[in-house]
Amino acid sequence: MAKPHSRQSLILATHENFEQLEHILTSLSAADRKREFPFKGRDRNVRDVLVQVAAWQKMYLDWSTANLAGEAKRFMPKPYTWQTSGKLSQRIWQQNQSHHLCRGPQSARESA
Template structure:
């Protein structure tokens, strides 16, 4: 699927990837969703927590940018070369939370992403230089990365784990 270049394409791609991920998850029991080792050390629940936290980060970057602030990207104390360490911190933040809480928060985060995108103009999303903090990227790039592209990543890696028989 080509990378979205319009608001309509972005929303359609998010919907397509989200539905595909939900279809995969629908066939799993709560025990399977909390079993570690499906994607590296992570359970399905941990993957969902990872997705929702990256969405929270993108939304916070956008909010800071709207206030004229320069957001700390990717997160306080981390640079892009330290993404594995940041992802580990995200894992540790959520690993003890119940599956139902993670599922609820993931759905809420997804809806907030959609509402935010729907409230942005085409120019807001896809004009380079529209927001100083995005530098050479568009705001849409960040929304793509934290929704449709991340959903595809999750689905692909979860399928690999399932195919490899990592779920009982």
């Protein structure tokens, strides 16, 4: 798909990409969803990546909702800035290490 150049095409692309992501995630086996990636770094598995996506999405939605309502709001919580966004991502990672992925259709079938 070409890069979106309008609001409508951006919304359509967002929905299509979300459906693709959902398909990929539901097609993974339970073992693959828990498997560590073969590289060193902060986000070492599917859960870590999804937690980062969800946290940054929530920050964006909170920021845009507030600003559209006329309330000036920072994008990132204090004391973080774009220069320290890596530290914010590290904090998000640390706070979510005890979370587990929800069971999708594939894992529900595997445990039956």
